[in-house]
Amino acid sequence: MNHLRAVPGADPRAPLPPRPGSATTVRVEAPGKINLFLSVGAPGPDGYHPLTTVFQAVRLIETVTARSQSRLERGRITLRLEEADARVPADGANLAVRAARLLAEATGVDEGVDLIVRKRVPVAGGMAGGSADAAATLTACNALWGTGLGPEDLQALAARLGADVPFPLLGATAVGHGRGDRLTPLMTRGRYLWVLALASRGLPTPAVFRRFDELTPQPPAALAEACEEMTAALRCGDARALAAGLHNDLQEAALSLRPELADVIATAERAGALRAIVSGSGPTVAALVPDSGSAACVARALETSGPVRGTVRVDAPVAGARMVG
Numbered sequence: 001m002n003h004l005r006a007v008p009g010a011d012p013r014a015p016l017p018p019r020p021g022s023a024t025t026v027r028v029e030a031p032g033k034i035n036l037f038l039s040v041g042a043p044g045p046d047g048y049h050p051l052t053t054v055f056q057a058v059r060l061i062e063t064v065t066a067r068s069q070s071r072l073e074r075g076r077i078t079l080r081l082e083e084a085d086a087r088v089p090a091d092g093a094n095l096a097v098r099a100a101r102l103l104a105e106a107t108g109v110d111e112g113v114d115l116i117v118r119k120r121v122p123v124a125g126g127m128a129g130g131s132a133d134a135a136a137t138l139t140a141c142n143a144l145w146g147t148g149l150g151p152e153d154l155q156a157l158a159a160r161l162g163a164d165v166p167f168p169l170l171g172a173t174a175v176g177h178g179r180g181d182r183l184t185p186l187m188t189r190g191r192y193l194w195v196l197a198l199a200s201r202g203l204p205t206p207a208v209f210r211r212f213d214e215l216t217p218q219p220p221a222a223l224a225e226a227c228e229e230m231t232a233a234l235r236c237g238d239a240r241a242l243a244a245g246l247h248n249d250l251q252e253a254a255l256s257l258r259p260e261l262a263d264v265i266a267t268a269e270r271a272g273a274l275r276a277i278v279s280g281s282g283p284t285v286a287a288l289v290p291d292s293g294s295a296a297c298v299a300r301a302l303e304t305s306g307p308v309r310g311t312v313r314v315d316a317p318v319a320g321a322r323m324v325g
C-alpha cells in the first residue's frame, strides 16, 4: 500500500507531532458512545446493513498510554491491560494492537510501541469501548512516532479497523451513514444527563442483527433520517424534545433476545427518566434524565431491580480522542 507518512505540519489542523525522538510517552483519552437514533436498512450483498445513526460521546473514558521502547526491544507492538479482563484479548486480536499495526504499516514506521490500556467503558455493552481504544491508539502512536497524519487520514484508517472506530476520534455528537462510519458533526447546545443501565451479560452485535433480519425480513427501502425534531432539539439543548426523538430499530431485536431489558426501560421511565432506550445493539439501556436529582432516583430504582448489574451516570457530549499527556 501507499505509505501515508505526512510532511510534519502539512495539515494545519493536525495535532503537532513531537520532534522525532522527543516524546517517550503519550497518553490519549477517547470516549464511549451511545446511539440517540438508529435506522437499519436491508443488508447488501456484502451482508452489511446500511445505517443512519446519531452518535453521542459520553463521559466514560478509555485511556491508552503509548511508550517508546528501548533500543534493544524495538520493533514489537505490545499491550498490557491495566486491569486484566478475560473478555478482552491482550494479544494481536486487541483493537488497540490492530490500530497500532495498521498505522505502522500505512506510514512505514517500524519502531514498535508498548501500549497500556485502561478500560472504563463496559465490555461488549454496545458502547464501542474497543473502538475507543483503537481511536486513542491511532492518535497516540501518530504523536509518538511523529507520523503527523491529519484528521482525514486518521479517519480513513479508523474506518478500516471497524465501523465504530471513526466516531470516538471525532467525539461530541454526529450523524453516521453507511456502516455508521461516514460522519457529519451535529451542532448541539447544553449538556445531557444519562443513566446507563449495565447488563450482566454482553450481547454480541452480530446476533442482534441476525434477529433483526428474522423479525424484519423486508425493511423499508429508504432509511429513516434522524428527524428534524431531534436535530432541532440538540441545537436548542432541549432534553424533553430530544427524549421524544430517541429511536432504535434494533431495540425490538435486542428485547427479543433479552426480554428483561423491557423491564429495565419501564423501571427507568417510572423512576423519572424522560425516556429510556436500548443503546445501539445493547444490552446497555440509556435513560435520559432531566437533572441530577432524577439521575439519582433512576439509578437507585435500577440498581434495586433484578436484571441490572450496575448503573453509571454520565454527561454528554464530550470531546473525541485527545492527548492528555
Ligand code: ATP
Pocket: 087, 088, 089, 093, 094, 095, 096, 122, 123, 124, 125, 126, 127, 128, 129, 130, 131, 133, 134, 204, 205, 281
Ligand atoms: P461490538 O459492537 O463491536 O460488538 P461493543 O461496543 O459491544 O462492540 P466492545 O467492548 O468494544 O463492545 O468489544 C466487543 C468485543 O471485542 C470484546 O468482547 C472483545 O472480544 C473484542 N475486543 C477487541 N479489542 C478490544 C478492546 N480493546 N476492548 C474491548 N474489547 C475488545
